[in-house]
Amino acid sequence: MNGLTSKQLIGFSIFLLAIFVGVPMAISATGRWDFYFTLTSVALLAIASAGVWLTFYIGRINIGQGAFALIGAYVSAILVAKAGISFWISLPVAGIFAALVSVLIGLPILRLRGVYFAMITLVLTQVVTLTALALPITNGAKGITSIPLPGGISLFGLQILPPFDSMADTKLAFYILACILMVLTYLALWRLVHSRLGHICRSMQQNEELASSIGINIAYIRIIIFAISSFFGGIGGALFGSISQSVYPSSFQVQDSVNFMLNCFLGGLGYVFGPMLGTLTLYFGWDLLFTLGKYQLLVYSVLLILVIRFLPNGLLSLRLGNIGKGGGK
Amino acid sequence: MSALLQVRGVTKKFGGLTAVNDVSFDVAENEILSVIGPNGAGKSTLFKLISSFLRTTSGEVLFQGKRISDLKPHVVARRGVVRTFQETTIFKSMTVRESVIVAQHLRAKASLAGYFLGTATARADIEAFGRYADELLEFMGLDGIANELASNLPQGHLRALGIAIGLATDPKVLLLDEPFAGMNPEETMRTVNLVRSVRDARGVTILLVEHDMPAVMNISDRIVVLNFGEKIAEGTPSEIQNNEKVIEAYLGSADDEVGI
Ligand SMILES: Nc1ncnc2c1ncn2[C@@H]1O[C@H](COP(=O)(O)OP(=O)(O)OP(=O)(O)O)[C@@H](O)[C@H]1O
Numbered sequence: 001m002n003g004l005t006s007k008q009l010i011g012f013s014i015f016l017l018a019i020f021v022g023v024p025m026a027i028s029a030t031g032r033w034d035f036y037f038t039l040t041s042v043a044l045l046a047i048a049s050a051g052v053w054l055t056f057y058i059g060r061i062n063i064g065q066g067a068f069a070l071i072g073a074y075v076s077a078i079l080v081a082k083a084g085i086s087f088w089i090s091l092p093v094a095g096i097f098a099a100l101v102s103v104l105i106g107l108p109i110l111r112l113r114g115v116y117f118a119m120i121t122l123v124l125t126q127v128v129t130l131t132a133l134a135l136p137i138t139n140g141a142k143g144i145t146s147i148p149l150p151g152g153i154s155l156f157g158l159q160i161l162p163p164f165d166s167m168a169d170t171k172l173a174f175y176i177l178a179c180i181l182m183v184l185t186y187l188a189l190w191r192l193v194h195s196r197l198g199h200i201c202r203s204m205q206q207n208e209e210l211a212s213s214i215g216i217n218i219a220y221i222r223i224i225i226f227a228i229s230s231f232f233g234g235i236g237g238a239l240f241g242s243i244s245q246s247v248y249p250s251s252f253q254v255q256d257s258v259n260f261m262l263n264c265f266l267g268g269l270g271y272v273f274g275p276m277l278g279t280l281t282l283y284f285g286w287d288l289l290f291t292l293g294k295y296q297l298l299v300y301s302v303l304l305i306l307v308i309r310f311l312p313n314g315l316l317s318l319r320l321g322n323i324g325k326g327g328g329k
Numbered sequence: 330m331s332a333l334l335q336v337r338g339v340t341k342k343f344g345g346l347t348a349v350n351d352v353s354f355d356v357a358e359n360e361i362l363s364v365i366g367p368n369g370a371g372k373s374t375l376f377k378l379i380s381s382f383l384r385t386t387s388g389e390v391l392f393q394g395k396r397i398s399d400l401k402p403h404v405v406a407r408r409g410v411v412r413t414f415q416e417t418t419i420f421k422s423m424t425v426r427e428s429v430i431v432a433q434h435l436r437a438k439a440s441l442a443g444y445f446l447g448t449a450t451a452r453a454d455i456e457a458f459g460r461y462a463d464e465l466l467e468f469m470g471l472d473g474i475a476n477e478l479a480s481n482l483p484q485g486h487l488r489a490l491g492i493a494i495g496l497a498t499d500p501k502v503l504l505l506d507e508p509f510a511g512m513n514p515e516e517t518m519r520t521v522n523l524v525r526s527v528r529d530a531r532g533v534t535i536l537l538v539e540h541d542m543p544a545v546m547n548i549s550d551r552i553v554v555l556n557f558g559e560k561i562a563e564g565t566p567s568e569i570q571n572n573e574k575v576i577e578a579y580l581g582s583a584d585d586e587v588g589i
């Protein structure tokens with residue numbers, strides 16, 4: 001139930017090698033330094049998408065992750081830029097704050113199912129954007145800019161990590177940071193799905209009434225899951241703010257929330273690592289279609305519909321054995 | 330002897346329709362009590378009221394002397410009153426064994442975080458869940474299909490799985506809504522014996538709703554009869570069989586599957 005098979009371990013090791021060694025080597029060989037920013041974005045968007053995938057896991061379509069990413073981005077930005085607090089503290093605080101907000105929002109709306117829940121989450125991003133425009137602390141439309149780069153970390157006077165602005169290659173540092181957080185996120189997600197909580201989530205996804213008849217407090221589990229989901233959103237958003245060194249009310253929009261959801265569909269709802277692949281595909285797919293000019297959106301939408309129609313379990317259903325399958329034991 | 334479960338003047342209205350009207354009866358510990366009545370009489374509604382899946386309009390249900398009406402269903406389950414469903418309600422994409430493992434939620438000693446971290450308590454739980462699942466599946470005669478996906482099971486096995494899921498919670502009272510529906514006489518006979526042994530071997534008090542009269546007469550210690558939401562009779566199988574009101578209710582409803 002808990003251990004990885006040797007095949008999974010090998011796959012995981014190859015993946016780690018690829019992102020931490022392969023990608024940096026390829027980039028320095030080709031001189032395409034801009035790819036660091038692209039891949040860092042993919043990693044942090046994949047963190048937020050992991051949360052959306054988790055709400056799918058209890059049978060809820062979440063089109064509101066942009067709201068929690070935006071909240072996380074603002075919390076971190078305000079703490080770092082205005083209060084002078086270390087980014088490393090602001091990061092978990094941003095996640096926890098987003099989670100707390102999601103508990104307040106989730107209490108009334110998580111009872112809803114299907115389209116009703118989806119529709120309500122769809123307006124959340126807009127609500128947070130409008131709130132950011134209205135509040136003094138978020139600087140309205142001007143947003144928060146010139147956010148200092150993450151400082152160093154020292155423990156007992158010993159420097160473990162130098163400040164980002166003293167580093168030769170900030171882009172690489174952010175890339176590594178985003179990848180580490182992404183790997184931790186997906187390991188946590190994998191573990192959760194294969195622990196009892198995951199088993200309970202599956203029971204609720206399949207039949208909430210039956211789940212409550214066997215003594216499961218379904219309202220509580222829904223809140224916990226939504227909070228974890230939003231925590232991931234907050235972390236992704238905080239990371240985004242730090243990398244771009246600015247946050248605006250439009251940093252995350254409804255379109256982003258929709259994309260987070262599509263990432264999950266595309267990668268595969270049945271696979272823990274689905275949203276990661278989905279994010280990568282969607283991000284690059286959109287860019288590749290750029291050459292089509294005004295037909296970009298049309299072709300993109302048609303392709304998405306085709307994938308969702310003919311691969312209901314996402315791209316990962318095409319592949320490779322059983323790595324990270326969400327369902328199993 | 331004081332009753333384990335007391336239903337007191339329970340009423341449920343859906344808008345203008347009174348589905349259950351001022352129904353009262355007691356259930357003794359270790360009893361098998363059947364609730365019968367024509368279609369739409371309010372039997373399932375009564376079960377949902379007892380297990381708190383529905384709120385009562387008035388009246389109350391007491392379990393071990395304490396009110397359980399209008400609590401959340403999972404709280405009532407935790408107290409030991411657990412229902413199964415009339416519609417075959419299962420976890421479709423789980424195997425039989427997985428279903429019975431997840432249903433042991435109330436037996437868990439570790440916290441959810443404990444399972445995530447893999448603490449010793451959690452690991453002990455997981456082992457105990459597995460062992461008890463195997464024991465239950467053998468008891469229910471489902472051990473041969475433990476690793477089948479629930480959605481692939483035939484009707485008879487589905488009913489047995491529904492009961493096994495209920496049993497896995499370690500209930501004190503189990504409410505079975507039409508456990509013999511869709512079974513042939515042979516399967517029914519086997520399930521009747523099974524339900525009886527659930528009571529005898531596990532000390533579970535059983536309430537059941539059934540349309541299969543021979544099975545009801547065979548299995549029940551006592552019977553409560555509902556018609557249009559009202560209790561029209563209560564007594565032993567032989568008392569019920571000879572009750573004027575009951576015969577009239579059934580003849581009136583022209584329900585030919587009922588063989589009184
Ligand atoms: N949620 C509901 N809303 C409105 N009316 C309902 C609801 N549930 C049940 N009813 C009505 O209450 C009455 C009793 O229904 P119930 O399901 O309890 O009958 P039953 O005795 O279980 O019948 P059956 O033998 O067919 O299962 C019926 O007229 C039914 O239509």
Ligand SMILES: [Mg+2]
Binds near residue numbers: 373374415
């Ligand atoms: Mg019924």
